[in-house]
Amino acid sequence: MAMMGAAGGLFVAAHLGRGSVELLGFPVVILAATIYAFIGFYLGIDLPPDAAPRADNVATPRVKWIERLSASGTFFAALAVFVSVWNIILDGQPNSLATLLVGGGFVIGVTMQIAAGSIARARA
Template sequence: MRLRVRKAAHFLERTGLALAGAACGTFVGAHVGTSFAALTTIGFLLGMIALGAIGFYLGIDIPPLPFQGADEDSNASGKIDAAEFLSAFGTFLATLAAFASVSAVVLRLNLHSVWSWLILIGWLAGVTMQITAGTIARLRRAHAH
């Protein structure tokens, strides 16, 4: 029973993260869509929402590799966990882009198109890093079992 409750709680947590990602994607899509007429399609907006949901579902809360000090394994002491780094940096980029989008929409800022392109590129890079991090972590876990 306890395992089922734990799994259900984890599923709810991941679903909440996916919804947060979808909301971020909605704001980025809305802002970028208002900046570039060619991107005012439902398909573009749904794509941004889907990328956000997938990225935040897969790429947040990546279990890090076990910590090993320099005494324990000299080969592992200098390694960077790619999944953990991509997750952290990707989440930062995606949420920074979403924050900029929300700010522009709410404050009715008329940003130069360069800023809108940077927001779009930051968003896409961030969610791509999250998806990559989630994939790496899941492949790592599958090979460990």
């Protein structure tokens, strides 16, 4: 899944590089987006189980919000990748608002994945 994240990060970076913001077209920004997505999908997709099950065998709300945070992050990142690929295939020229929305959604989604994966690993 980490390689899927890296590929998605590459598509988003290609989309952002085609936009009207010149700073986002530099190769170091493309590499940073790819590595950031790789780390996010590595940490956020495969959450470790709890260290010890509870005696009463009741699911704790803590686990549910971590899973929801990871799932929401995956959704936002995948949506940004979908929009990026769609725009690349249709050969559209993204404006500044579209660049901001796609880039922001991607960064928020991957950050949510990293946060969920880090919290789950710290508590396991």
